[in-house]
Amino acid sequence: MAQHRAACQCGALTVTAAADPEFVVLCNCKACQQRTGAPFGVGAYFAKDAVTVAGAVNTWTRSSDSGRALTNHFCAACGSNLYWTLEMRPGHMGVAVGAFDQPLPEPQRAIWAQEKLDWVTFPDHWPVYDTGSPPE
Ligand SMILES: [Zn+2]
Numbered sequence: 001m002a003q004h005r006a007a008c009q010c011g012a013l014t015v016t017a018a019a020d021p022e023f024v025v026l027c028n029c030k031a032c033q034q035r036t037g038a039p040f041g042v043g044a045y046f047a048k049d050a051v052t053v054a055g056a057v058n059t060w061t062r063s064s065d066s067g068r069a070l071t072n073h074f075c076a077a078c079g080s081n082l083y084w085t086l087e088m089r090p091g092h093m094g095v096a097v098g099a100f101d102q103p104l105p106e107p108q109r110a111i112w113a114q115e116k117l118d119w120v121t122f123p124d125h126w127p128v129y130d131t132g133s134p135p136e
Pocket residue numbers: 008009010011012013075076077078079080
């Protein structure tokens with residue numbers, strides 16, 4: 001069975017997934033730029049029931065563009081935003097792709113391209129959406 005492990009910068013907070021991510025998405029929105037300090041955020045979305053979290057967290061919740069809640073979870077010791085949960089996808093958890101011990105598959109799509117930095121480009125075979133993910 002697949003096993004993926006992600007950890008915060010200090011190692012006190014870990015996420016272990018017993019299954020592969022159901023999708024991997026790169027998001028260019030301004031909130032992800034501010035959240036990560038990077039030009040975009042990349043999240044691997046796992047079924048919640050496949051994931052085990054260990055360690056103390058702080059949380060902060062904001063409203064998404066659709067008005068639904070998005071809660072970021074931060075290591076209580078080092079502040080890394082290791083994972084997040086979304087009211088829009090109650091069965092899933094997004095985990096920061098850069099935090100995994102082993103590389104995950106490349107993103108299936110890039111979203112919120114209308115907020116993308118000009119110098120950021122993506123491979124030709126990626127679907128790129130101006131706003132959020134299309135309905136699945
Ligand atoms: Zn930490």
